[in-house]
Amino acid sequence: MTDPRTAADRLIEIIGSRGEAEATVAVGRLELTRFANSFIHQNVGEEYVNVRLRVAAGGRLATVTGNRADDAALGKLAEDALVVAATQPVDEDWPGLTTAVDIAPADFSHASTNGATPAGRAAAVKAFVDAGEGLSAAGFCDTDSFETAFANSAGHRASARGSRATIDGIHQTGESAGAAHQTSNAFSDLDGAAAGALAADRARRGMHAFDLKPGEYEVVLAPEPVATIAVFLDFYGLNGKACNEGQSFVELGAAQFDERITMIDAPMGPGALGEAYDAEGTPKRSTTLIDRGITKTVVHDRRSGRRAGVASTGHAWAMSGSLGPLAGHVVVKPGTDTVDDMIAAVERGVYVATFNYCRILDPKSQVVTGLTRNGTFMIENGVITGAVTNLRFTQSFVKALGPGNVLGVGNDLRYADSEFGQGVVRAPSLRLAAWNFTGGAAG
Amino acid sequence: MFDHARAAVEAALAAGATYADARYVEARDEQIEVLNGTVEQLDRGEAAGVGVRALVGSSWGFFGTHDLSPAALKSAGSRATEIAKASAVVPGKPSPLADVPVVEADYETPYAEAPLEVPISEKVDLLIAVTAAMQEVKEIRLARASLGAWDTHKWFVSSQGHRIHQHIVETGGGFDATALGDGETHRRSYPQSFGQFETGGFEVVRRWDFLGNAPRIADEAAALLTAADCPEGEMTLILEASQLALQIHESVGHAIELDRILGWEAAFAGTSHLELAKLGSHRYGSELMNITADATLRGALGTFGFDDEGTPAQRVPIVDRGRWVGVLSGRDSAAIAGLPPGGMVRADGYARLPMVRMTNVGLLPGDSSLEEMIADTERGVFMSTNRSWSIDDKRLNFQFGCEIGWEIRNGKLGRMVKNPTYTGITPRFWAQLDRLGGQDEWVHWGTPNCGKGQPMQVAHTGHSASPGRFAEVRVGVKG
Numbered sequence: 001m002t003d004p005r006t007a008a009d010r011l012i013e014i015i016g017s018r019g020e021a022e023a024t025v026a027v028g029r030l031e032l033t034r035f036a037n038s039f040i041h042q043n044v045g046e047e048y049v050n051v052r053l054r055v056a057a058g059g060r061l062a063t064v065t066g067n068r069a070d071d072a073a074l075g076k077l078a079e080d081a082l083v084v085a086a087t088q089p090v091d092e093d094w095p096g097l098t099t100a101v102d103i104a105p106a107d108f109s110h111a112s113t114n115g116a117t118p119a120g121r122a123a124a125v126k127a128f129v130d131a132g133e134g135l136s137a138a139g140f141c142d143t144d145s146f147e148t149a150f151a152n153s154a155g156h157r158a159s160a161r162g163s164r165a166t167i168d169g170i171h172q173t174g175e176s177a178g179a180a181h182q183t184s185n186a187f188s189d190l191d192g193a194a195a196g197a198l199a200a201d202r203a204r205r206g207m208h209a210f211d212l213k214p215g216e217y218e219v220v221l222a223p224e225p226v227a228t229i230a231v232f233l234d235f236y237g238l239n240g241k242a243c244n245e246g247q248s249f250v251e252l253g254a255a256q257f258d259e260r261i262t263m264i265d266a267p268m269g270p271g272a273l274g275e276a277y278d279a280e281g282t283p284k285r286s287t288t289l290i291d292r293g294i295t296k297t298v299v300h301d302r303r304s305g306r307r308a309g310v311a312s313t314g315h316a317w318a319m320s321g322s323l324g325p326l327a328g329h330v331v332v333k334p335g336t337d338t339v340d341d342m343i344a345a346v347e348r349g350v351y352v353a354t355f356n357y358c359r360i361l362d363p364k365s366q367v368v369t370g371l372t373r374n375g376t377f378m379i380e381n382g383v384i385t386g387a388v389t390n391l392r393f394t395q396s397f398v399k400a401l402g403p404g405n406v407l408g409v410g411n412d413l414r415y416a417d418s419e420f421g422q423g424v425v426r427a428p429s430l431r432l433a434a435w436n437f438t439g440g441a442a443g
Numbered sequence: 444m445f446d447h448a449r450a451a452v453e454a455a456l457a458a459g460a461t462y463a464d465a466r467y468v469e470a471r472d473e474q475i476e477v478l479n480g481t482v483e484q485l486d487r488g489e490a491a492g493v494g495v496r497a498l499v500g501s502s503w504g505f506f507g508t509h510d511l512s513p514a515a516l517k518s519a520g521s522r523a524t525e526i527a528k529a530s531a532v533v534p535g536k537p538s539p540l541a542d543v544p545v546v547e548a549d550y551e552t553p554y555a556e557a558p559l560e561v562p563i564s565e566k567v568d569l570l571i572a573v574t575a576a577m578q579e580v581k582e583i584r585l586a587r588a589s590l591g592a593w594d595t596h597k598w599f600v601s602s603q604g605h606r607i608h609q610h611i612v613e614t615g616g617g618f619d620a621t622a623l624g625d626g627e628t629h630r631r632s633y634p635q636s637f638g639q640f641e642t643g644g645f646e647v648v649r650r651w652d653f654l655g656n657a658p659r660i661a662d663e664a665a666a667l668l669t670a671a672d673c674p675e676g677e678m679t680l681i682l683e684a685s686q687l688a689l690q691i692h693e694s695v696g697h698a699i700e701l702d703r704i705l706g707w708e709a710a711f712a713g714t715s716h717l718e719l720a721k722l723g724s725h726r727y728g729s730e731l732m733n734i735t736a737d738a739t740l741r742g743a744l745g746t747f748g749f750d751d752e753g754t755p756a757q758r759v760p761i762v763d764r765g766r767w768v769g770v771l772s773g774r775d776s777a778a779i780a781g782l783p784p785g786g787m788v789r790a791d792g793y794a795r796l797p798m799v800r801m802t803n804v805g806l807l808p809g810d811s812s813l814e815e816m817i818a819d820t821e822r823g824v825f826m827s828t829n830r831s832w833s834i835d836d837k838r839l840n841f842q843f844g845c846e847i848g849w850e851i852r853n854g855k856l857g858r859m860v861k862n863p864t865y866t867g868i869t870p871r872f873w874a875q876l877d878r879l880g881g882q883d884e885w886v887h888w889g890t891p892n893c894g895k896g897q898p899m900q901v902a903h904t905g906h907s908a909s910p911g912r913f914a915e916v917r918v919g920v921k922g
Binding site for chain 2: 032033035036037038041044045061062063064065066067077080084087091093117118122123125129136140142168170172245246247321322356358360361362364365367370371373390394395436438439441442
């Protein structure tokens with residue numbers, strides 16, 4: 001297999017004195033076993049090499065990508081980058097390269113993921129399926145094992161290994177569905193039977209649903225919808241580029257959220273998948289985004305940081321030039337409440353297991369529309385009294401977490417499926433004072 | 444080039460597959476984005492590799508590799524078969540492949556100017572000029588313009604004897620102006636949200652006249668800052684053609700995907716409100732609703748010669764005078780449903796499994812016009828250009844937001860309205876279609892960002908549409 005450090009070094013060597021350059025090389029194997037109607041219907045694997053080279057020749061920039069790391073391919077990639085850069089106007093905002101800092105080679109990978117086999121994933125899927133006797137199961141189990149390297153012409157070098165494994169699926173009764181999700185860096189942590197049992201239980205509880213009249217309701221949100229909220233706050237708000245462009249809700253130092261809300265980006269530490277540096281080679285570190293309701297920080301890459309007059313926080317990624325820097329290891333800090341406690345405190349409200357197809361209407365106010373899915377339940381006098389059909393909402397996520405609106409924070413922190421990729425957010429359940437449901441199954 | 448694919452197929456068969464196919468793909472792309480006169484993104488990409496698919500019993504396996512050495516191709520083929528054998532731990536019912544003609548063929552997108560051969564400096568100059576034109580309007584805080592192009596060669600080989608080479612060229616771009624007000628942002632885009640993309644060369648970009656339209660778009664974005672709110676209630680809704688194209692994509696295109704109907708996407712993208720037993724009898728909409736999936740339309744984004752299973756591109760009726768009559772299918776799903784294969788299976792690159800994707804799912808034109816339908820409307824809203832889209836997992840309950848709207852009173856366009864939204868239930872909404880623009884307003888809109896599958900795949904799809912009018916639609920939904 002390609003050594004990514006050798007390839008990254010070679011690219012910098014080829015560019016030589018002809019320009020500033022930074023190279024990122026990732027090699028790995030992604031395999032995914034997908035099931036539906038309780039059988040494996042798609043089962044795929046891929047060995048990949050992703051090479052990315054950004055050059056700045058006399059302040060003229062270009063980025064090229066490729067998927068080969070042999071010397072001829074790297075040479076062509078480097079020459080292409082220089083040719084393209086030469087056609088560009090000088091970029092007055094070029095923030096320059098990350099200076100050399102010590103980043104010890106890091107290994108966040110787990111042997112069980114690195115050695116996962118199609119048979120192992122199939123066994124996890126079988127356990128998920130078998131846990132829902134008489135139900136119809138669908139979902140996936142995947143493993144990703146990778147090694148990355150970074151090099152730039154300022155002499156900076158970094159490398160790391162990582163892995164991720166996920167099982168995510170639903171059980172269906174024919175009229176209802178329930179979901180479950182597990183993510184870890186260790187495939188051996190995944191418990192297909194437990195995930196399947198949880199999904200099956202939720203599906204069975206979701207039967208005989210009735211149409212609830214739309215309106216404003218108190219809600220208890222499971223970690224999945226909380227993760228979705230966190231992704232929207234992250235992507236559209238706590239993004240340094242969005243802030244620079246005046247499109248973010250963020251007012252640094254203001255109490256924009258309830259004091260029960262603390263949100264951090266934690267790329268390392270217990271439970272984290274682990275990431276040592278960003279796409280520009282800036283070292284990763286824990287960053288407090290919201291501290292007890294006060295918006296503390298937005299994330300930056302080198303360009304957005306330069307425009308804001310601050311340093312990069314280490315949140316560059318391949319698309320940050322266009323979409324802005326992102327926090328990719330978000331943690332919504334857990335509280336002490338159990339889910340049962342939170343439900344018990346609700347006189348009349350709704351429990352939501354998952355959101356679906358959320359889209360922003362206005363980034364500044366964070367008004368989002370979406371639906372509930374895979375388990376929506378009526379709470380009356382502190383107990384769940386039945387299932388309700390899916391609801392559409394149109395709700396400002398900032399307002400929903402605003403001062404006084406967070407009535408409970410769960411102790412059930414875990415990786416949750418935000419609808420926008422695995423391994424991005426760890427979140428607990430939340431109890432919120434009000435949620436604006438604007439439509440039901442019937443419109 | 445066929446040799447790379449053939450080596451992987453032979454290895455899969457040698458390892459025990461009863462059927463195998465493989466694609467060797469060479470893909471180049473270019474993405475350029477300029478914001479307020481500065482190049483924010485200039486990326487050029489190249490990727491090449493082989494994806495091989497193996498069938499063992501009723502179970503599939505797939506493996507993709509960038510490594511084109513003989514040993515790696517052999518390994519990829521045997522790995523695909525190994526994965527297929529693992530699938531049999533949780534087996535499904537036997538699923539034969541529907542028969543298709545076994546062909547040796549070559550196809551190339553008709554184009555005039557190879558988009559990757561046009562000098563980058565010319566493209567960047569155009570985008571900078573477009574953003575400068577928008578920045579002439581003082582309220583415009585963000586003026587963004589972008590171009591994109593893909594140039595893809597595919598060599599397909601199957602164990603049944605297929606041998607097909609295709610060269611697909613796709614080009615497009617767009618621009619948008621964002622005006623920032625007190626606590627609100629308003630964006631106007633051209634030719635549509637995310638730009639307009641078509642199969643063809645750089646002539647596509649020249650035809651849409653970015654520079655000539657930039658001042659109008661900037662003026663409209665600025666005017667939205669002082670526009671009235673969209674009215675609330677049930678009223679007549681007229682949709683501009685690109686918004687109607689997205690409405691088709693979301694509430695028809697995905698719903699008619701046979702893999703969704705069969706439950707194969709249940710956990711992620713979702714299923715469908717459609718039941719196969721009602722194919723041919725289910726009423727999808729009004730008599731004006733005639734939808735086809737046509738992969739043969741010249742210039743449309745979902746056009747090709749053969750799909751990624753080697754099935755020839757086709758024109759398939761989907762909705763005939765309001766009645767549901769067709770689906771999007773591949774060889775395996777069609778066989779299960781007992782239908783002819785539609786040739787609608789495509790993959791996002793060599794390393795992804797081909798799956799059912801929209802081709803050009805479009806609404807055939809009517810005999811009215813935007814001018815006529817406005818003149819014939821007593822009270823309503825005309826909405827243009829998508830800003831947000833959301834629909835449930837059965838493709839029933841939807842809510843769309845548009846960038847701009849105008850009230851209609853007594854047959855005339857009235858004041859501009861901001862944040863226009865509308866919501867509905869798919870069959871009820873389509874039943875309310877009562878006017879449809881004609882051939883001269885019919886455009887092959889392209890959607891370059893259709894996500895589906897796990898791992899995620901992005902497809903390029905086409906949706907022909909003209910403006911349409913719908914009665915009694917709920918508009919003005921607020922948060």
